[in-house]
Amino acid sequence: MPPESQLKVLGPAVAGKDVLEIACGGGQSAVYLAQQGARVTAVDFSSEQLDHARTLAQSRNVKVRFVESNVEDLTILPDSGFDTAFSAYALGFVEDIRKTFGEIHRVLRPGGLFAFSWMSPIYAITKDGVLEFRRSYFDRSPIIFTEKGLTEVDFHRTYGGWHHALTDAGFVVVEILEPEPLPKENTYADIFPLEKIRMIPGTTIWRARKPRQLQL
Numbered sequence: 614m615p616p617e618s619q620l621k622v623l624g625p626a627v628a629g630k631d632v633l634e635i636a637c638g639g640g641q642s643a644v645y646l647a648q649q650g651a652r653v654t655a656v657d658f659s660s661e662q663l664d665h666a667r668t669l670a671q672s673r674n675v676k677v678r679f680v681e682s683n684v685e686d687l688t689i690l691p692d693s694g695f696d697t698a699f700s701a702y703a704l705g706f707v708e709d710i711r712k713t714f715g716e717i718h719r720v721l722r723p724g725g726l727f728a729f730s731w732m733s734p735i736y737a738i739t740k741d742g743v744l745e746f747r748r749s750y751f752d753r754s755p756i757i758f759t760e761k762g763l764t765e766v767d768f769h770r771t772y773g774g775w776h777h778a779l780t781d782a783g784f785v786v787v788e789i790l791e792p793e794p795l796p797k798e799n800t801y802a803d804i805f806p807l808e809k810i811r812m813i814p815g816t817t818i819w820r821a822r823k824p825r826q827l828q829l
């Protein structure tokens with residue numbers, strides 16, 4: 614799909630902003646945003662991923678604060694410390710999404726933006742590579758994949774489920790993006806073949822705000 618320089622999910626400019634990345638993995642996004650002039654803190658619970666992230670930041674000569682923590686509990690971070698929080702392809706792995714959204718809401722300043730991406734709920738119930746359903750949209754049990762002895766657990770949430778979790782945490786949803794693919798095959802073509810993501814959205818991006826004033 615188009616890159617952040619075109620989508621502008623995090624707004625027109627991040628320079629000078631305090632940005633929090635939730636589940637940063639190898640730190641590619643955190644480093645990119647630091648290169649754009651943001652003050653970035655990035656959290657992940659994998660020390661191996663954080664080692665990669667620190668090495669990447671060093672090699673690009675940028676400063677990022679990396680924090681090892683489960684994103685369900687961000688007590689290590691102060692209240693209202695960030696202008697922007699975001700997460701790329703990670704929150705479907707997080708079991709307690711309500712607690713997580715509550716924590717993200719807490720650490721954002723009033724008026725702050727929270728954006729995240731995950732596989733679109735309709736795409737998640739299709740079989741890999743083909744336009745065929747694997748299960749019911751309404752089945753909220755986790756989707757479990759086993760490959761080469763490893764297990765991946767995706768917590769399936771409907772559009773309404775994600776929306777409820779955001780609004781219950783105090784966010785106002787401002788936009789749902791379903792970017793159409795660029796006209797070329799991508800590096801994840803086994804899961805997101807072009808032919809399929811031309812027909813239904815592979816990814817949903819949610820944009821939400823912490824209101825400036827308490828909403829009653």
Ligand SMILES: C[S@@+](CC[C@H](N)C(=O)[O-])C[C@H]1O[C@@H](n2cnc3c(N)ncnc32)[C@H](O)[C@@H]1O
Nearest residue numbers: 636637638657658659662683684701702703706
């Ligand atoms: C698919 S990777 C995405 C990484 C990065 N956001 C990116 O776009 O490349 C998912 C990441 O989520 C992290 N993760 C999953 N559950 C987590 C949790 N509860 N707390 C912290 N990190 C978590 C994993 O360690 C992994 O680095």
